[in-house]
Amino acid sequence: MLLIGCGVMMRAFWKLQEVHTGMQPDNVITMLVSLPRGTYKDTAQITEFWTRLDGGLSSLPGVKSAALVSGLPPMRPPNMNDTAIEGFVKKEGGPIENVDFYQVVSKDYFATMGIRLMDGRLFDERDVQDAPLVAIINKTMALTFWPHQNPIGRRVRPAKDWFTVIGVVDDVKNAGLDRPAGTELYLPYRQVSAAGVSSMYVVLRAANGDPQSLVGAVRGQLNGIDPSLPLADVRLMDDVLSRAEARPRFLTLLLSLFSVVALAIATVGISLT
Numbered sequence: 001m002l003l004i005g006c007g008v009m010m011r012a013f014w015k016l017q018e019v020h021t022g023m024q025p026d027n028v029i030t031m032l033v034s035l036p037r038g039t040y041k042d043t044a045q046i047t048e049f050w051t052r053l054d055g056g057l058s059s060l061p062g063v064k065s066a067a068l069v070s071g072l073p074p075m076r077p078p079n080m081n082d083t084a085i086e087g088f089v090k091k092e093g094g095p096i097e098n099v100d101f102y103q104v105v106s107k108d109y110f111a112t113m114g115i116r117l118m119d120g121r122l123f124d125e126r127d128v129q130d131a132p133l134v135a136i137i138n139k140t141m142a143l144t145f146w147p148h149q150n151p152i153g154r155r156v157r158p159a160k161d162w163f164t165v166i167g168v169v170d171d172v173k174n175a176g177l178d179r180p181a182g183t184e185l186y187l188p189y190r191q192v193s194a195a196g197v198s199s200m201y202v203v204l205r206a207a208n209g210d211p212q213s214l215v216g217a218v219r220g221q222l223n224g225i226d227p228s229l230p231l232a233d234v235r236l237m238d239d240v241l242s243r244a245e246a247r248p249r250f251l252t253l254l255l256s257l258f259s260v261v262a263l264a265i266a267t268v269g270i271s272l273t
Helices: 002-017 043-057 109-113 139-145 211-225 237-244 246-272
Strands: 028-034 063-069 101-105 117-120 134-138 155-157 163-169 184-188 199-206 232-236
Touching (some): 043 063, 043 199, 199 211, 232 237
Antiparallel strands (some): 063 199
16 A cells, blocks of 8 residues: 555656746746835835836846746745625635735746736836736636636726736746645736835846856845845745755655555565465
8 A cells, every 4th residue: 555655646746847837947046135124114115125126137247137026936825815806796606806826026027937928918117106007917817707708907906906907927836836826916016006015036037157146246236225135045946946846755755765664574574474
């Protein structure tokens, strides 16, 4: 039984290597910047900081594209936020007005992470503070709330304001590589209901060479804005995905070890009889 279980577990782990993450992690490095509440006290100050940082990242030598994101996939906790969906009619046994994941991002996030646009458009220079409020949703959210319909132009209300859906992107694994993608709503960080996020991940795709060589340039960029802020959790995106596989990898190895021990004991028992 242990050998059969081991075989099933190894097959599942092998399939996990082939899972579609929705991202292209090669040549991408990530790092976390957190703003202390005591220094950055209001939304305008926080937005100004992220705007200055975001504006300087793409111009750094060796950077192909760069972006900011509030939560790093594929191992981030769900938000499970109640979200008003314009025209939504609840049906028995159907979905409720709740979105699994909220993401606050800069305009180049999808290009940097290699997330595919499926319909509509991505965020760009138009989507700023005083512009019409816009959002992007993932494929699962589109199929959940607007099955057999075009979600472009529909509206959602993540807070007090209504946001118009302008694009649909491919699903990205968030709560684990072994779990189905949840509904996900992306908001531009410079617009009112998404502003005020005090911690963001910097994600950079290297033009060529080693992405880790970009860390010093980012640290210099950060020091030019606020020298008191450190860079934390610096990791290659490949390592982030590898860490997401750590638990199933450990369970597979543990079950394999037990199976080998059980086979050895059974072999000794048979030989003695």
